[in-house]
Amino acid sequence: MLRARRDLSALLAGDAAYLPLPDVDSNESTLLRTHLGVGAPVDDRCALVVSTSGTTGVPKGAMHTAATLAASAEATAVALGGPGAWLQTLPPHHIAGLQVMLRSIAAGADPVVVDVSAGFDPAVLPAAADALDGPRRYTSLVPVQLRKALAHPPAVNALRTFDAILVGGAATPPALQRDARDAGLAIVTTYGMSETAGGCVYDGVPLRGTTIRIDAPNDDGVGRVVLGGSTVALGYRNRPDHPAFAEPGWFRTDDLGVVRDGVLSIVGRADEAVSTGGLTVIPQVVEAVIAELPAVGDCAVVGLPDERLGERVVVAVVPAEGRAAPTLDEIREFVVDRLDRYAAPREVFVLDSLPLRGPGKVNRAALRELLS
Template sequence: MSTQHRDESDTAAVEFARTLARRLAEYGDRPCIEFERRWYSGAQVGDYITRIAAALDAVGVRPHERVGVVVRNRLPHAAAVLGFLTELRPVVMINSYQSAAAIARDIEQSALVAVVADRQDWTEPVVAACEAGGVAGVAISIEEPAVAAVTAGDRSRIDHAAVERSAPGLHILTSGTTGPPKRVPIPLSALGHTVRSMTGGATAAAPDDPPELVYWPFGSIGICQLLAAPFLGKRMVLLEKFTVPDWVRAVRTYRVRRTGVQPTIVRMILEAEVPPEDLASLDYLPGGSGPLEPELREEFERRYGIPLLWAYGATEFAGSVCAWTPDLHEKFGRAKAGSVGRPLPGVLVRVVDPDSGTEVEAGASGLLEAQVAALGATWVRTTDLATVDADGFVTIHGRADGAINRGGFKILPETVRNVLLTHPAVRDACVVGVADHRLGQVPFAAVQPRQGAPAPTETELLELVRDWLPGHHVPVSIVIVDELPRNAALKARTDAVAALYRPR
C-alpha cells in the first residue's frame, strides 16, 4: 500500500469512526436496538460501551490494542463491537458456533490482550487459555451483572509487537462453506466503504424510517448490517438468528421497505408460504452470499411481486463488488436474470485467462479479478469463473477451485446442482467432489426435498442428471436429507455434505 493510500485510508477510518460515535450519542433516550422484542435506548447501548471500556481500562488494556470478541448476535455483543470501532480498536472476531476447546485454540493463536465473551462462553478451557496467555477476560450478558471481569491478565506474557500490528477494523471470518472459517483483516476504512455501498450513498435517515433488520452473523462481513443502522441514525431490530416468523413479524410490524436476504432465506420464505400481504411494504430485497438460480428468482418475484436485487462479493473485498439497483432491474432484469449486476462505484472488474493472466474479451469466461478503491490499487484475483458482457454485467459460473476432476474430466458442481434443482420436488441441493481410488474424484450430491412434496428417489434424480448432462457429470450417489448441513450464515457446508458419502 502506498503512503498516500495509507494516509487516505487512515483519514477515512477516523471519519467513519467519528460518524458512528456521533450517531450513537444522538440516540439518547430514543429507541436504538430491539432485541428479543424489547427496545433498548441509545443510552442503554452506550452504557454497555462505557462499562466494557472501563473493564478493559481497569486491567491496563490500551485503546489501540487488539482484543477478541467471541461473537454472538446479541445486544451486549453489538454494543461491544460498535464501541471498539468508535475507539479505532483492532478487533478479532472469534466464532461462538464451535466447541469450547476450539474457542480456546482461537484465543491462543490470535495474539490478543483481552477477550470479551458472553457469560455462557466463559467455559473452563476458555478461561484456561486466557490465563495461560496472560489475556484479560471480560464477561458480558443481557442480565446483570451486564459486564464483569473474568481474568485480569498478565501483560508480561503478552507479545506486544504482535498485538499492535493491526490497523483499526475487524478480523472477520469467512463463511466456512468448505471447511473451518478463515480470518481476514478488513480495515475500518473498507468497512466504511461497504456500509456506504449498502446504504445506497445515503448518509442519514428520516426520523420515521423503518428500522434496519440485523440478522447476518456478526462474525462475518454481515457485521456491516449492524453498522449501517447507526451510520444512518436508524433503529434496528436485532435477531440472534434468522427465523421466518421473526423476520416476517419485523417486516409486517415496522413496514420495512428493504432488507438483505440470501438464497436459503428466499427458499425458506417460499416454503413457509408467507402471505403476500405480510410482505407488502417491501419495495425490493437486496441479496447475495451465494448464487441465485433464475428459477428461484422467477418463483419468488411471481408470487410476491418484489424484485430480488442480487449482488456478488467476498469477505476479502469487505462486501459486494457488483450489484443490481432498482433502475437496472427495471431496464435489464428480464434480459440478464442470471447476472449479479454491474460493478459498484469505486470498483473495477475484469476477467482474465487462468493461465496467462491476460484479460479476455467481453463474454469470454475466465477468473474474475476486482480492484476496490477503498482497499488500494491492487487487482485481487478470485477463484470464481465469470463473464462480463458488452453492457458490463457480470455473471458468475462457479468456483474454479471447486471443479471436480473425474479422471481428467472437469465438472463444475454448480452445473450438476442446477439440474437437480429443476426437479419439482427438490428445494435445494449441494454437489461436492469425493475421493475415488481409480478416478481421483467423483461427484456426490445431497438433496433437500420440498416440504409437503413426495421425496424424489435417488434413481429418478440420477436419471434427471443423465438426461441433461454428459455421463461423467452423473453423481456416484445422491442422498436425500431433511435439511442440508449449513453454517451460521445458512450456506450449505460442503465439508459436512462430503462426510455424508458412503462408498458402495
C-alpha cells in the same frame, strides 16, 4: 442495543479495532481468539478483523479499515436507492450480518435484530418488520432463509414491504429467484466475501468503487475472478503473505466466472471442481440444472473417490416440501439432456438438510465425509 450502537459507531469511525465473536459457540470463539490475535498489536489502519467462513484449518481474518467499511455502506445505499433501516437476520460475527448492523448505524437508524441462535423462524418476520423505522427498509437473507420465508404466507407479506432484500452468502438458484420475484419480493442477488467487506456486486453489476477482472479466461471467457476497489481488505491478519492479496488493492478469489455485457456470472469454484474420467465438472453448474426439478428443494454436487474414474459425481438432494425426491434415473436424464453425460450424477443421496458453514454456504468437505 446502546452498547452495540456505541461499539459499531466506534468501528465505523476507526476509533478502535474489533474482532466479532459468536456468543453461542465457545469453541469457535476460542479458535478465533487464539488464531486472530485478540489483544496483540494490529496495523494502525485496521478497524475490523473479521473471520472468513472457510471449511477447515486455521481461520483467516480479513483486516478492514474504517474507509473500506464506509465505502461499502455508501455504495450499498447508492445501489439500493438511498440509506434505510435494516432488519438483522444473520449471525453478526460474519461479515454479511455485521454489515447489516453497520449500514443501519451509518444511516442513523438502529437495526432491528432477529435472534437466529437457535435457527431462523420466518414466523417472526411480520413483527420484526413492523418494528422498523424510516422511509426505506432493507434486510439480508441467505437462500435457505428465503426458501423458508416463501413457504410462510405471513412472512411473504412482511417481506413485500421491504424496498430491497439482499440474498447472498451462497449461490441463489434461478428457480428460487423466480419464485421470490413472482411473490412480489424485491430481491437483489449479491456476490462478495469477508475480504471485500461483504457484497460488492449486486445482480451481477459491481457497486460504485468496485472493479471486476477475469484472469486467464478460457475460450468461453471463464476465468478466475479478481476484485479490486475501495472495499478490498488490507490483507489477512494472520497470513500477511497470502497470495490472494499479492497485488495491492486487489483480491484474487477462488471463484470462476465470466463477464458478459457488464454482468458477472459465477460459474463455480476452482477448488471444488470434480475431476471424473479425465474431465472436469463444476458442481455449481450441475446443481443449477438439478435445482430446476420441481421435486428438489435443495441440492449439492460433490465428487467421491472412484477407482476407475478418479472421482465420481454424486448429488445430495433435499426434497421439496411435500414431494418425494426424484430418482437417480430422473436426475441423470435431466442433466444429460441439458449438459452432458459425464456431468450427470452416478448416485443420489436423499437428506433432510445439507451441512452448512458460515452464512448458509454448503460445507462440501463435511458433505463428502457424510456421503463417504
